[in-house]
Amino acid sequence: MSTNPVGARFYLGTHRETWLRDERFRGVPLFISHRRLRDRRRLPRAITDWALDSGGFTELSMYGRWETPPEHYAQAVARYAAEIGQIQWAAPQDWMCEPSVLAKTGRTVAEHQRLTIDNLLELRTLAPDLPWVPVLQGWHPDDYRRHVDAYTRAGIDLTREPVVGLGSVCRRQATAPMHALIGDLARQGLRLHGFGFKTRGLAHMHHLLASADSLAWSYAARRRPPLPGHDIAHINCANCPTYALRWRAEMLAGLPAWHQPAIFDLPERSAA
Template identity: 55%
Template sequence: MFYLGTHKRHWVKTAGVPLFISVRTWREGVTLPRATVRHAMDSSGFTEIQKHGQWTVTPAQYVSEVRRVRDEVGLLDWAAPMDWMCEPAIIHGGWHGGQYFAGTHLSVAEHQHRTVDNFLHLRTLAPDLPIIPVLQGWEVSDYEHCADLYARAGIDLPAEPIVGVGSVCRRQATAQAAAIITTLATRGIALHGFGFKTHGLGICGSSLTSADSLAWSAHARRRPPMPGHTHKNCANCQPYALQWRTRALNGLSPWNQPTLETSEGPKK
């Protein structure tokens, strides 16, 4: 399953393909559109911790937001938990790639414990909501340790419909990322790759059950608009996004080609 990332809420009525939308995008809506396509929700954890070095949203608030989207929008496949990323920039803080990071100044192990504890808390608060577990770490051994933390907490990851893999998207095209994904896949876990670009999908995609990408928007921002389009660029343009999606998926090897045409999901 391939979820097309977007910052536009109304696309759930018009896009005709599965979408990946941040809770921040839903949070801005006074009224929410009714979905005609399936979609998944990002918890915006990276932005939250990058800016503040901690979560400023409570689990109860987040549960309320997920429930609102599930009930008012409908067709919600799942929502990410309030996990703690493990990138060095997130932990140590400072300027990286032109962005400022507050820094948590905690260890990878502490981020992992907080990630697992939050998932358990959310599942206790709202067992009816499709909030998924996410594996966090930096080295391969970190992710294996995180999986073991879930197991010790009574969470059978291979039995979960989908499990996210965090802190990989910015190095998805590396051998290290491929090793992380393939190692976790051998445990029989259905993995979701957050923020995967086409090159990363080409390397790791055969070990993923699903992935999302907003890469089309950055791609469009660096180029002139499509013929006949009057905006400065197509960074928020649905026709551009859908054309990018078709090209990206057509360019993948046939090992696990997602269905191109609809929101129906993988063919059985």
């Protein structure tokens, strides 16, 4: 298997599902939450690649459990794959391990890890043709290493997965322990997707990731005045295509040795 850094494929996070059919985003991979799509009677036909977030942080923070049955989630993702098209992968109904989420659920990190694996296995049984990806959860670096071992015991070889999500890191991604962990996992052959990476985290670790997503542009735009001439259209640029694309271009240009590989450009793994 290849252990060389491959550089990240960057998914631009958005709250606007209509961007999937917007010509301005052709060739710009997008990252969208199930919570944005689930109640839509009509879905856009995608002209660009995209990946699906399950919306787990919001759901667990609100209810302390998954209210959405796996059967309903699998049916929804099957609909997205058929009607939207170009979906690259879908996150399972994973269980985040931030202290605030653990306090809400009343469960331990180990329980969240077990439930994350159980859900992936169930979704792959319910809808084996859909592109479900495993997600690593934890809080301390050794938690993630134990989760890798738990996947192995469950019969899932993460080194053979096209993408492995790395959860519960969005506020800690630029720290030395997370950098060391991501480097260790990448050297083991895991093709990691960094959920919710900020600019600083991408600058430090994009070369160790297979892909990453970010909505950081929207959070920044919500706290700043709109772009010149945009004040007529909106009070801020938190959902502004021009702002999002400008942020993306500037961010990518500022990262060393960045490239935007297609999924099929990533190095193949050996069968061994």
